[in-house]
Amino acid sequence: xxxxxxxxxxxxxxxxxxxxxxxxxxxxxxxxxxxxxxxxxxxxxxxxxxxxxxxxxxxxxxxxxxxxxxxxxxxxxxxxxxxxxxxx
Numbered sequence: 814x815x816x817x818x819x820x821x822x823x824x825x826x827x828x829x830x831x832x833x834x835x836x837x838x839x840x841x842x843x844x845x846x847x848x849x850x851x852x853x854x855x856x857x858x859x860x861x862x863x864x865x866x867x868x869x870x871x872x873x874x875x876x877x878x879x880x881x882x883x884x885x886x887x888x889x890x891x892x893x894x895x896x897x898x899x900x901x
Contacts, residue, residue, distance in 0.1 A: 817870055818869040819867070821848070822879075823876075830884070832847070833884060834865050845867045847866075
């Protein structure tokens with residue numbers, strides 16, 4: 814599993830919401846990581862969001878867990894526009 818690609822499945826503009834999503838996934842035994850949460854990146858995170866990442870093989874299941882849990886403030890990632898710049 815350690816060689817599996819890691820993908821970003823959602824971004825959050827709020828650190829607490831990102832933590833809620835992380836806890837929901839960990840509660841279902843889905844390994845995950847929050848990227849852009851340290852002090853310097855948190856400022857950046859306010860611009861591009863805190864990224865929730867999982868192993869690629871867990872991505873579909875993780876998205877379903879978040880949906881079923883009703884995790885709010887979750888913005889799906891557009892693989893063609895990961896920074897969300899297309900609509901600007």
